Amino acid sequence: MRQFSQLLDALVYTRSRNGKLALIAAYMREAPDPDRGWALAALTGNLDLKAVKSSAIGEMIRARTDPILYEMSRDYVGDLAETVALLWPKREDQSAELDDGSLSLSAVIDRLSHVSRAAAPDALAQMMDHLDSSGRFALLKLATGGLRVGISARLAKTGFAQAFGLDVDDVEQVWHALSPPYSALFDWAEGRTTRPDPEGTPYFRPFMLAHPLEADSVDLNDYAVEWKWDGIRIQIVGTGKETRLYSRAGDDISASFPEIAQAFTGHAVLDGELLVRGDAQGAKEHGGAAASFNALQQRLGRKAVTAKMMGDYPAFVRLYDLLLEGGDDLRALPWTDRRARLESYMPQLAADRFDLSALINAPDFEALADIRAGARDAAVEGVMLKRRDSPYVPGRKAALWYKWKRDPLTADCVMMYAQRGHGKRSSFYSDYTFGCWTADGELLPVGKAYSGFTDEELKWLDRFVRGNTVNRFGPVREVEKTLVLEVAFDSIHDSKRHKSGLAMRFPRIARIRKDKPAHEADMIEGLRKLIG
Amino acid sequence: MAHWIEPHPTGIYVRPADAWIDPSLPQERALVTHGHADHARGGHSHVWATRETLAIMALRYGTASGTAVGYGEEVRMGGVTIRYVPAGHVLGSAQILLEHAGERVVVTGDYKRRPDPTCKAFEPIPCDIFVTEATFGLPVFRHPDTGSEMDRLLTALHANPDRCVLVGAYALGKAQRIICELRARGHHAPIYIHGALERMCALYEDFGIAMGELRPATGVPAKEMRGHIVVSPPSALNDRWSRRLPDPITAMASGWMRVRQRARQKNVELPLVISDHADWDELTETIREVAPTETWITHGREEALLHWCMTHQIRARALALVGREDEDEG
Numbered sequence: 001m002r003q004f005s006q007l008l009d010a011l012v013y014t015r016s017r018n019g020k021l022a023l024i025a026a027y028m029r030e031a032p033d034p035d036r037g038w039a040l041a042a043l044t045g046n047l048d049l050k051a052v053k054s055s056a057i058g059e060m061i062r063a064r065t066d067p068i069l070y071e072m073s074r075d076y077v078g079d080l081a082e083t084v085a086l087l088w089p090k091r092e093d094q095s096a097e098l099d100d101g102s103l104s105l106s107a108v109i110d111r112l113s114h115v116s117r118a119a120a121p122d123a124l125a126q127m128m129d130h131l132d133s134s135g136r137f138a139l140l141k142l143a144t145g146g147l148r149v150g151i152s153a154r155l156a157k158t159g160f161a162q163a164f165g166l167d168v169d170d171v172e173q174v175w176h177a178l179s180p181p182y183s184a185l186f187d188w189a190e191g192r193t194t195r196p197d198p199e200g201t202p203y204f205r206p207f208m209l210a211h212p213l214e215a216d217s218v219d220l221n222d223y224a225v226e227w228k229w230d231g232i233r234i235q236i237v238g239t240g241k242e243t244r245l246y247s248r249a250g251d252d253i254s255a256s257f258p259e260i261a262q263a264f265t266g267h268a269v270l271d272g273e274l275l276v277r278g279d280a281q282g283a284k285e286h287g288g289a290a291a292s293f294n295a296l297q298q299r300l301g302r303k304a305v306t307a308k309m310m311g312d313y314p315a316f317v318r319l320y321d322l323l324l325e326g327g328d329d330l331r332a333l334p335w336t337d338r339r340a341r342l343e344s345y346m347p348q349l350a351a352d353r354f355d356l357s358a359l360i361n362a363p364d365f366e367a368l369a370d371i372r373a374g375a376r377d378a379a380v381e382g383v384m385l386k387r388r389d390s391p392y393v394p395g396r397k398a399a400l401w402y403k404w405k406r407d408p409l410t411a412d413c414v415m416m417y418a419q420r421g422h423g424k425r426s427s428f429y430s431d432y433t434f435g436c437w438t439a440d441g442e443l444l445p446v447g448k449a450y451s452g453f454t455d456e457e458l459k460w461l462d463r464f465v466r467g468n469t470v471n472r473f474g475p476v477r478e479v480e481k482t483l484v485l486e487v488a489f490d491s492i493h494d495s496k497r498h499k500s501g502l503a504m505r506f507p508r509i510a511r512i513r514k515d516k517p518a519h520e521a522d523m524i525e526g527l528r529k530l531i532g
Numbered sequence: 533m534a535h536w537i538e539p540h541p542t543g544i545y546v547r548p549a550d551a552w553i554d555p556s557l558p559q560e561r562a563l564v565t566h567g568h569a570d571h572a573r574g575g576h577s578h579v580w581a582t583r584e585t586l587a588i589m590a591l592r593y594g595t596a597s598g599t600a601v602g603y604g605e606e607v608r609m610g611g612v613t614i615r616y617v618p619a620g621h622v623l624g625s626a627q628i629l630l631e632h633a634g635e636r637v638v639v640t641g642d643y644k645r646r647p648d649p650t651c652k653a654f655e656p657i658p659c660d661i662f663v664t665e666a667t668f669g670l671p672v673f674r675h676p677d678t679g680s681e682m683d684r685l686l687t688a689l690h691a692n693p694d695r696c697v698l699v700g701a702y703a704l705g706k707a708q709r710i711i712c713e714l715r716a717r718g719h720h721a722p723i724y725i726h727g728a729l730e731r732m733c734a735l736y737e738d739f740g741i742a743m744g745e746l747r748p749a750t751g752v753p754a755k756e757m758r759g760h761i762v763v764s765p766p767s768a769l770n771d772r773w774s775r776r777l778p779d780p781i782t783a784m785a786s787g788w789m790r791v792r793q794r795a796r797q798k799n800v801e802l803p804l805v806i807s808d809h810a811d812w813d814e815l816t817e818t819i820r821e822v823a824p825t826e827t828w829i830t831h832g833r834e835e836a837l838l839h840w841c842m843t844h845q846i847r848a849r850a851l852a853l854v855g856r857e858d859e860d861e862g
Contacts (some may be wrong), residue, residue, distance in 0.1 A: 013802065065671065066840070069671050069836055077791055090674070096674065420770065492799060
């Protein structure tokens, strides 16, 4: 258990993605079987132990320590599992608390999965006595479900792949054919057997992505054009028996959007944009409207979703592509053929949950440029250009697909607060909150940006913050309201998060306007007119 | 009981001696337990403290007129017999034992019970009134064995030859203790130190505590510090100063590191639970050991310790002293 609890601790304290990957990889190489398989299950959220409720843990600790001291401790520490892990009285026969090595991770999982709910607290208490505080924390997190160490399933799989020099997409493909503790996966990774056969399981296929368009013009005889929607890319994988939804990173998001997963019963793999019903972006002539990204955001990252959420923010998918149909893999076919197959597939789908991404008919590139320019009025993000003969290939391949976003909006804002960044930037003030003026001459925050500047500009900004601090609130510095930042953003929306009532999408620092006096920065009213 | 000793928000007043213990305002006569700034303030007219503490105060506040009191030596002041007894907290730290009118009072200042190569071990003294700190006065604070924490530090160092390990440690006491613990474990490589530690380390050396080879971390090319330990005050961990270091692993040595969120808030990657204060078990065991008629709690999480005393039939009260406890210390 110690190896696993040390891994969890290290993951909690490590901020960088590469650092986390290296930790997971080292563990996967070094830990014994079947412990590492169970750890992989826990890290990817594939471990379902529900024997223990938080309330049982509270009772368990109250029976062993003074309840008042427990309450005071919990108030101080915050987290229940951590409080109990730290508070657990050490055994009389131990001079210092230690993990005596008698419990392996697999032994813990075995006990937790076979114990009845009534016997669980006693079984848990017995195990607690053999662990140190890190081990107890890991045990309580496992027992109550949900490690919450800030990593996604995809990151855990990437760490696993890295450990054995595998491609994470190859791991992803076989994933759903396997179950914890994944002995077949480790056998393959360490070269003892051939790759497990994923056939018949709903596995993720890597997405095809687009480059930003940099050329001045392309020939529309070679390229088809679609609208670019501001939702999230989603892959729907159905085997006929089971359907899964994957995000662009390959994370399984089926549980967050059950209405989509349930509405699809076919045997196919589709690529589309996940959106919420509404009228903020697009209209009938764009193939149908959708709500803003903000609305979709209310639904993202939820483990369970209430009927009210589904009612308030009904999700649907606008389909772009068909990768597999029945037993046919269509990915090698030209886009034109796949599009035709997609169009004839549409009638099988529930119209309230699925529609077809409309094609834009422009006679030539110039006409298309005009249409794109008009996208701003319709609050559409831009257009996509797809080579008519392009196969569906993973990643970004030059000259096949392009995204051509409408030009960003810009506003001149005044820096108000700054905060240090993370990782390499941890000593730099690199996160800036900026604001615009109200009619009464008050500055209200309209957004926060952490990018867009060069390393040289960052050094300059950092010096500005340090030299112009007027107030400190914990890690946040309030600065003299003198520096104008030209902020670029894709769109702007109503929001309750900021006092200004506005929220920008993808804000970044476009330029530092040392030349501009702060009182000449933009007004809130002006920004409000840009709401799309 | 012991009406001759009075707790005030600004310190403890010993009436027959007309002297204050660790006063937070300048006083005529001050008895100082140890050199940390929340106990030893500048500006007193006359200070009684150990030779080490006086030297530390002189370093921090310039020359102060003081009388050095050796451990065990007796000082008589207006009918009060005073002795300084090792507290095990930092170099020169002392508990102050006061005897008057047939009553014994012990004021601990800050203390710990773990071995520390830089100072004399705490000596428990049975007394009538025991004045204790409660920095870690919650049962969640149980410091692990120092050896296992030092092992984690050395493991991280050896596993990352291209990086350095930057250890944040309080400039008086903790930093020197960490350096000595490393030396005791056979780590004889040069240790790089922040400028703010230089004079204090030299002072420790003057008192015969060997630090091994220390080098300034300033003015040295980053690559020279790869694979080495760098020690700085906690405030420098996330500051510009640390930019000069080669991809540092940020460690911090403090009892607060036991709580994950505390460590995360400070951007610490390698929390080392090494403290110069007694943990919960040591606080409660010490109270049992000295078996006072009454316990006074100066600062920290006094509520929980007060509750514990009450449930163990020990008379106790919390003194609301001002200005105690620096978050970085611990």
